[in-house]
Amino acid sequence: MDSVTQNTLYVMTQGAYLHRDHLTVKVEIEKETRLSVPIHHLESVCIFGNIMVSPGVMRLCAEHGAAFTFMSETGRLIARVDAPQSGNVLLRREQFRKADKPEESLKIARWIIAGKLQNARGVLMRTARQIENQDDISALDKAAERIAYIIHSLERAASVDEARGYEGEGAKIYFGVFNNLMKQQREDFKITDRNRRPPLDPANALLSFSYALLLHDCVAALTAAGLDPNVGFLHSDRPGRPSLALDLMEEFRPMVADRHVLTLINRKEVDKGGFTKRDGGAVEMSDAARKAVVSGYQQRKQEEVEHPLLEQKMTVGMLPFAQARLLARYIRGDIQEYPPCVLK
Missing domain, CATH: 3.100.10.20 (CRISPR-associated endonuclease Cas1, N-terminal domain)
Incomplete structure (x- = not known):
């Protein structure tokens, strides 16, 4: 539809x-x-x-x-x-200057990674409170503790590359217990790791497609805020790569895309019949499965939450726009730190 x-x-x-x-x-x-x-x-x-x-x-x-x-x-x-970009060219010039300074890139990268890992930890703790299986609860609690330690250790990163190492370690722990977050259809959607280009199992196909939808929204949010979505801090520059949009979406991956995918699986809105394994191992979704993903993503975006810093009610779909404006304010020097969006 x-x-x-x-x-x-x-x-x-x-x-x-x-x-x-x-x-x-x-x-x-x-x-x-x-x-x-x-x-x-x-x-x-x-x-x-x-x-x-x-x-x-x-x-x-x-x-x-x-x-x-x-x-x-x-x-x-x-x-x-896009139509010709509006906004203050001075903001984009300052964005480029900060991106060229390793110490500034590191500072912003730390905030971005901390936000992502805090939200990942939140997903694990939220599920642990909702389930009864003691083995799953134990696995999720231990993973949450290990991610908390990584968040605390992140300040020791002396370069963006080191910060990426902490992010990678946290992501490995998180996806190591991703199966424990599945309350239904675990055998059909279990994963061994996070893989992409191409995804090799149905759960990774769902994640990759959901991240693509989220990336589209982050590009739109940054463009609306007057920033250049192609010049980032955590993600390195590459031709055709929207690096800043990839930066912005990191904090939203767990709480928007991952929770959305888990909802689809746990509510049985998708099933293994919607996926086909091609020669070479790549897994593709059917039209019906793709439409279920987009429909569920739309519903997730319409849910109302309270922004933790602004203390305002807004839909999940508006959170990237609020964060893009906060990032623009930091780059302009209006605020001293960029506060990632961490939902309770």
Whole structure:
């Protein structure tokens, strides 16, 4: 099902055609209009796979500042088309200056990693409180303690590379007990490690696709805040790589994408029948499984939480935008530290 959420239009039906009708974006499937969205309701459009797009609708989106993102069917970012960037060029110049200073990059990288690991620890502790299996509780509690030690040790990192080492160690511990977070379908979705490009099991396929959706939102949030999503601090520069968006999404991986994937598995909204193993070991999702992921992701984004620093109620989908603005404030020098979003 193609739909709009948080002002983003997601189109996944292969062979669909997007075209312009005055100030409206229309989605046609087999020459029948399935969806019409006024352009003033949209901030971005995200299409997956073989979707046809008219020049008229591209121009309409550009004229109204709605970004267009092209994804592969599996969720790999292919291209993003933005209108000319607005915002203060002085902010972006300061972003570039800080990214060129190893001590500044290290400082921001530490905050980003600490936020990610605190949220990962929160996911483990939350599940441990909700389940009854003592073996699972013990495994999750021990992993949470080990991650807490890594968070405490992070200040000892003398370089960004060392900080990445702590992040990698924490991620290994976290995914080492990821199976213990599954209350249903554990045998069908168990993982041995985190793998990607390509994912080698159904759970990793779900994670990779969910991270692609999250990355799209982080690029949009940073662009809206006037920052360059391609120049990061934790992730190194690479042609075509949205490094700052990858930085921003780190703190949201556990609490948004991972929890979303676990919900899909535990509620049996996906099952092993939605995945196919190809020659070479790569696992691909069916159209139905992809649509379940996007639908569940939309629902997760609409949940309301209280931002821990701002003490304001907002939807999960707005958290990356709030954090991008806080990061911009730090880079401008308005605040002394960047506070990652750590939900209770």
